[in-house]
Amino acid sequence: MRLYLTFAFVLFGVITAHAQIFTPNDKVDNNPTFDKQRWSWGYFLGFNNYDLNFDYIKYVPSEATGKDFEVDRTIGFNVGLIGNMRINEHLDLRLEPGVAFSRINFQFYKAEPDSFREINNTYVHIPLLLKFSTTRINNFKPFVVGGLSTSINLSSNENNPDDNYNGQFRMKTNAYYYEIGFGIDLYMYYFKFTPSIRGVFGLSDEIVRDDTPNSHYTSNIDKMSTRAIFINFTFQ
Template structure:
């Protein structure tokens, strides 16, 4: 049952990922076609420090590992714990340091708004819908590897780490956190992605898609029934960023 549910979710969301990839591929073709056009801001990337802001639209879910108690008689009425993908967004700033012709170091402090949904499916009982809403302050530190510039376009890849600290969420409300799933306030993720720098006369615009894999077990130490069947919770996030510099 769990495998079938995961396949169903994959079939829904792979189309969104494929659409974003097609858009970026189309922009890459335009970059190649315009390699001989007049260059906007030809010396922009030579600046040691540059700044900007970003807007992110993401979809996120928990990846869980069942505990040994999940198959015990204690939880015999519970037959599946099913996370689902949920949308959210983020806002932040860009601090970019030029290291070499093809390599930058960038810090992207931002505030992200997350919703994580989990369904608890039970035999002969109504399902339980658990919603975890959090506002997280994140500090992605990434290396940006750039291709050679072609006209007013340049492809790039990014990778690095993303620590995050919860600023507010359900865990701030005592009477709710005792009955609901308890989540830790700190998360560390590994990020990898790719994008396109598009140079305009007054600014640089960069659409980017980034995948984030949480490395921290987000399950808190609460012993209530919602956490009894779970051994580990990790975050998975896919984000489309719009960066302006």
């Protein structure tokens, strides 16, 4: 909820500060030929909120909490570059390589006493997206975006010989996702500014199971995948 409120607040501030871009009688189009370019480039800054989704082999909830796991999500930071290829007036192909920093506080409820994990991850995140835009209205243009992505988790601990019995939670280095979101292109005097929000949903199993076959920590997990919300502010 805080992420949605942050997005709404920033968007409201942009609209207020540049009210002329939404004025129906405004005849001045900022950067009128910007979207005619075959190629365009930019960068983005933003926030993320990562979560872990679990599928169980057999779901037997804890008597005390009714849960096997508890994930406490925190707000992280994104930064990256954008390469945009115009296909036609309403369709663009985008490559958005970036780095995402996140932290997840994680609790096993049915495991040994040492069951709390603080997972600090650094992802090299590489999405390939299709952007479907409406017709430009004065100085703004709404759009939806979707596609596939992959990431390299630089903090995965995949090859660490220690497992949860030694206090190490291990994830796979490479993961795959699908993404879907929406945003608004705002045409300023000298650049295009784009606030957007996007959901990221894991397709692959990302957990590295403990070496102990009947581990209290991981033996009942059929699949663990990442989910995330990205709020990005793009400058082109």
